[in-house]
Amino acid sequence: MTGKCADQVVLDMWHVVGAVEDMVPAKVKLTQLLGEPVALARDGSGNIHAWRPAPGLRHGQRFEPELASSPLPVKLAFGYVWTSLGTPKPDLFPIPEYAEPDRRNVHCATFQVHVSAPRAVENFLDMGHFPFVHTNYLGIEEKPEVKDYTVEISAERDEVLATKCKFFQPMAALSATGGMEVEYIYRVPHPYCAILYKSCPADETRLDVITIFLQPLDEEHVAANLLMSIVDHDSTDTAIKAFQQKIFGQDKPILENQIPKRLPLDPRAEMPVRADKSSISYRRWLTGKGITYGTIPAADATAA
Template sequence: MRSYRVEERYGLVWVCVGDPTLGVLPFPEADDPNLRKVICGPYDVACSGPRIVENFLDMAHFAFVHAGILGDPARTKVRDYRVAPWSDAGGSRGVSATQCFAWQPQTNSLAHGGSEVEYTYRVVRPLTAILNKVPEAQRGFREAISIHVQPIEEEASRVWMIMAMTNFQQTEEDLRAFQDRIFLQDRPILEAQQPRRLPLGQGAELPVRSDAMSLAYRKHLRELGLRYGVIT
């Protein structure tokens, strides 16, 4: 009988089907005792894992897919932001985006009225990314959301999300309902994308200026030599 390395972290069970070269991904916000943690999902999606992560990193869709919540159709412009390599002391490496700003009508389930929101993103594994968001209108509020994609097949995925936040007022059911609403708006868009696997070749799809993080993510996957769920 074959055995596998298994570890429970952040409320999920992680399995390595090969020989591990790194530990479980770093998510320090989930270890912060001052933040409340809530697990959301799973969400099943008929598309590849990299497509899902790329959508998570994209701010340009807020105004169109999440109108009235995370975006406003009258404010579609995405300001320039900074993209850079990311790494940590444990040997993990990926890409990050900082100085990201968006105006949102309801940035979280506690919000009453719109706010300018600062985002930071980091990709810490090929199929895991973490965002942090700080709304200007809610002094002291902060939130981190991680996305973890479990490949079922090359073009079918299961998604888990973990929220770590200063919202201790609402029930877990209310918090999950808000996140469910957001993700279920994304799912039909993800499933309509063709091809369902993410093209990594330069020039395979036409990028625009706001796609800087998407381009960095695709370049990172090429450098890693990823072959599953992508088109090379």
């Protein structure tokens, strides 16, 4: 089933619906969120509107204010448009590094992927696939080991946090000049968003930030928005985008071949190994929040 969302906790969250830079002035953009149609537009003053569209509205038609007769809340954050189908909290999760003046904040791409949002988050957390999917970039087959690391579910911050993650990478970033052992920190501050902090080749005292903001189109399809907030004063935006697009382009067929498409929450449903500590904690966190959209709840594991 890939229909509308029945999880009120999910309906009440902010969800990404696209990059601000991709909004064409005075033109309607039609998209989908949690199985429901959503319309977006930027008016002549630069304000962005989101609403539930009436039948017959066309993608690309000229925006008129009266079209937005069923308005949805809008938030702009990290270069993206966010909306909600319910009653969201005032604030979104923080990424303080995004505001640092010398960082390059680059929207790298939006990929349409036939997979559930939780599956895509799980893949983002998985270091075990680096040597085999991202060979000669994020790993090499001669060094496949995932060293032990620490994972916690923070009740105070309401997020999953993995620290002390280390992995040898021959080309950790576009700015890298050789192989290096890279330290990772993973944050999952939102059921459908994940943030990676990793060693910065250009400045060993700082960390680069890579995020994946997933727009759940329905239970088994997402629009994956990739943001990089990095310390790199030499590379062009085009080169930064191309590097990240290449990496995610390697992930896309893996994601689309996942069976089942939705993420089983029962820890017995798939064989856990040490490299999956983050995934196990993430599944436990989703279960604790009562989130079923894009998942196979433990009680329904036989439905996979």
